[in-house]
Amino acid sequence: MTPPADRRARFRLLYDENFLAIEAYCFRRVPRDAAGDAVAETFLVAWRRIDDVPLGPDARPWLYGVARRVLANARRSTGRNDRLTDRLAIERGLSEQSASFSAQEAIDDSPLFEALQQLSDDDQEVLRLLVWEELSHVEIGTILECSTNAVGVRVHRAKKRLADALLSAGSERSTLLPTRDESDPR
Amino acid sequence: MNDPLDRLRAANPIPTSLTDAADRHSSIDKEVLFEEILAMPEQPTIIGQPAAERPARDFGAPPTHEEVTNASGPKRSRRWIPGVAAAAAVGVIGLGAVSLIPQTTTPAGAAMIQAAEQTESMESGIVTVGFSVAEGDGMEGSADSGIVLTSQFDGDDFSARLVESSGDASSEQLVGLEVRLVDGTLFGSDGERWFEVSDPIIETLLTTNGLPVDVRDSMAAAVVDLAKVAEGVEEVEPGHFTGIITGEETASVVSKYPSLNFFATELTGVDVEGEEIEFDLVLDETGAIDTVTLRDQDVEDPTSSEPTLNAIEIVVDFDDLGEPQAIEAPDGAIELDVGEFLD
Numbered sequence: 038m039t040p041p042a043d044r045r046a047r048f049r050l051l052y053d054e055n056f057l058a059i060e061a062y063c064f065r066r067v068p069r070d071a072a073g074d075a076v077a078e079t080f081l082v083a084w085r086r087i088d089d090v091p092l093g094p095d096a097r098p099w100l101y102g103v104a105r106r107v108l109a110n111a112r113r114s115t116g117r118n119d120r121l122t123d124r125l126a127i128e129r130g131l132s133e134q135s136a137s138f139s140a141q142e143a144i145d146d147s148p149l150f151e152a153l154q155q156l157s158d159d160d161q162e163v164l165r166l167l168v169w170e171e172l173s174h175v176e177i178g179t180i181l182e183c184s185t186n187a188v189g190v191r192v193h194r195a196k197k198r199l200a201d202a203l204l205s206a207g208s209e210r211s212t213l214l215p216t217r218d219e220s221d222p223r
Numbered sequence: 224m225n226d227p228l229d230r231l232r233a234a235n236p237i238p239t240s241l242t243d244a245a246d247r248h249s250s251i252d253k254e255v256l257f258e259e260i261l262a263m264p265e266q267p268t269i270i271g272q273p274a275a276e277r278p279a280r281d282f283g284a285p286p287t288h289e290e291v292t293n294a295s296g297p298k299r300s301r302r303w304i305p306g307v308a309a310a311a312a313v314g315v316i317g318l319g320a321v322s323l324i325p326q327t328t329t330p331a332g333a334a335m336i337q338a339a340e341q342t343e344s345m346e347s348g349i350v351t352v353g354f355s356v357a358e359g360d361g362m363e364g365s366a367d368s369g370i371v372l373t374s375q376f377d378g379d380d381f382s383a384r385l386v387e388s389s390g391d392a393s394s395e396q397l398v399g400l401e402v403r404l405v406d407g408t409l410f411g412s413d414g415e416r417w418f419e420v421s422d423p424i425i426e427t428l429l430t431t432n433g434l435p436v437d438v439r440d441s442m443a444a445a446v447v448d449l450a451k452v453a454e455g456v457e458e459v460e461p462g463h464f465t466g467i468i469t470g471e472e473t474a475s476v477v478s479k480y481p482s483l484n485f486f487a488t489e490l491t492g493v494d495v496e497g498e499e500i501e502f503d504l505v506l507d508e509t510g511a512i513d514t515v516t517l518r519d520q521d522v523e524d525p526t527s528s529e530p531t532l533n534a535i536e537i538v539v540d541f542d543d544l545g546e547p548q549a550i551e552a553p554d555g556a557i558e559l560d561v562g563e564f565l566d
Binding site for chain 2: 045048049052054060061064065073076077080081084085100146149150152153164165167168169196200202
């Protein structure tokens with residue numbers, strides 16, 4: 038067991054170096070209140086397990102892994118309540134949309150958002166980790182507990198599915214729009 | 224922008240550049256949070272544990288919101304007592320988390336496991352769980368606080384009532400809600416009125432924190448788990464077993480038994496790590512469990528600045544096992560607005 042002073046100093050460093058990244062990770066995925074809780078819980082876990090946190094560059098993927106699990110747990114525990122909230126909203130004639138959006142749900146590019154929603158959670162996550170968190174395949178492998186090669190395969194497949202979903206969304210959208218006369222110079 | 228990844232990158236709701244900026248997107252006070260985290264008790268947690276070390280299906284719940292947000296807040300002066308009792312209780316209940324670890328079973332231990340499994344298989348009966356606390360070094364008639372959870376069950380029907388008491392029946396106070404599930408319809412009482420809750424949300428309610436919900440399965444399963452991990456088990460006389468369990472696994476109870484989340488909320492600030500809890504387990508004439516009693520004689524009061532030792536006792540009674548239970552819908556239940564109920 039590391040002496041208390043060393044533990045504190047180590048946690049301080051870990052916290053300072055990774056707080057913003059973990060905060061952004063959480064806020065990208067869940068609504069504001071839940072994200073705040075997830076950030077706190079992630080670092081609380083890190084503090085309590087500071088002796089187990091990898092040193093150096095491996096620390097951040099470890100933290101992402103914890104945050105991912107914290108969010109998954111939170112989703113499981115609140116899922117039923119969310120479904121209930123949705124049901125109540127419908128019963129009361131309100132919009133199905135919750136007042137609490139995650140940052141992802143606020144994406145301006147609605148076809149992209151819809152296409153993302155068609156992907157599995159795993160596909161979405163691997164793409165988000167790659168593009169939004171800008172992580173390497175090695176780091177993603179640490180978070181998802183799979184090999185680097187497996188990450189490559191997952192990324193490839195997820196990217197293709199996203200492209201297909203976007204294409205599908207685009208074609209559906211185009212059928213809803215008035216057809217433009219190709220000869221029209223406008 | 225034909226590449227879907229470029230499109231996704233452009234849609235990043237919190238661009239990476241912002242994560243380096245001083246004007247962040249959230250209102251979390253980083254330094255306040257840092258101090259709150261350091262103020263939290265260093266109790267065991269299994270979140271973040273590598274998968275290889277983690278028991279299956281026991282990934283664990285994260286530390287509760289209350290644990291974090293209350294870290295630097297005022298300590299509750301009396302609330303810790305049921306908390307400690309519950310902590311010791313879940314020391315029993317939560318041991319399911321380690322039941323996956325093979326134990327060397329003695330003949331006495333094997334007999335106890337068999338009795339526990341027989342108890343778990345019962346389809347009807349009454350489970351009563353009592354927690355009591357006494358200041359000082361003994362339990363003799365000096366219990367000054369306690370909570371009692373009584374649950375009747377018969378097939379899918381059940382009732383659960385949790386009361387807090389300061390020692391005599393007249394001072395009993397309902398904790399949370401009393402609930403009954405009868406023929407698939409859930410009824411809840413706030414102590415004054417009964418409400419009927421429509422069917423689609425029953426599942427939600429049954430798993431919502433704060434309700435004294437159906438603990439019969441988890442309690443019976445917990446006893447099986449206890450039997451499997453107990454140390455030094457002896458059959459001191461026919462049908463009477465003694466042994467010791469540790470408090471180390473108490474943190475895992477939340478994830479193992481969601482229906483016991485109510486108790487888990489009482490754990491804030493209680494450190495059961497290193498505690499040894501003695502137990503007595505007595506069988507009834509059928510070979511099922513009659514009573515399990517647990518004692519911890521030297522629990523420190525986490526709210527006291529003085530080193531105060533207290534004794535806690537937890538008694539789990541199984542009664543009328545296998546006998547039909549009269550669990551009836553309450554008269555005059557009001558059909559409740561669901562939102563109001565959840566509020």
